[in-house]
Amino acid sequence: MSRRLDDTDRRLVLATQDGLPLVPRPYHQLAAQLGIAPSEVMERLLRMLARGIIRRIGAVPNHYAIGYTANGMSVWDVPDELIDELGARVGELDFVTHCYHRPRRLPEWPYNLFAMVHGASRDEVLHQVDEIARLLGAASRAHDVLFSTEILKKTGLRIGG
Template structure:
């Protein structure tokens, strides 16, 4: 799929992110030139998503630039029988930017549900973690908050 010169051009045009304009797909089509329009850009990106070449298209905000100086990955040991129903509820909270399930690595790592929280203060983030723990109720056997100490560069697909 990535051997196609047209697909490679699209990936190159989007690998640093979509342009921050009102119509980003139209801007990508314009940058790609003749033979591209917004509909084709969307269709090709959709095909790459469906094929698993691209996992997702999303916004990656710079939390520090928008005032969130404290960021923590909240981790929870949630009963397996309840994680499928509780995980989406945690992910829907307005202060959780991403939430996912990961395997435990016993005996050292009992946590199976992860939720990224952001706040203006450490105390604000800890309050968010407590809200999640309360939502999980007795299904949550343990939890912790792992605060960020550095900003890691996030990159997507490169060709």
């Protein structure tokens, strides 16, 4: 299936690449801006998702702006045969914003389970990491926490106007 965008898809991407409008009915506002029906906005976005042109539609909060100034990626060495089960359990914790499986890079990097946590302080993040350690128990052979040192600009799909 072609990954090319028609003119309306292109205009929709351009209208949303800085985020959805922060209004009660963002798809309706986009529809009015583009001169199409709100249902067509939603259908086009769903079609682009299904085709892999866009990966997801979701909120991307600025953690620093909402008071979470300590951001730690906890990394875990767990048995590969348990990664799906353990990852699901860790991902269900209310303080874990995303959790995923990544390949090890032995011998330097033994970690295969990653879980991002945010807190108002490093101590809060470390406390949350301790909770993950208790949840994983003996399945965790090793872990570490990598703290953010700068804010990275988060952006979605970008195309030229």
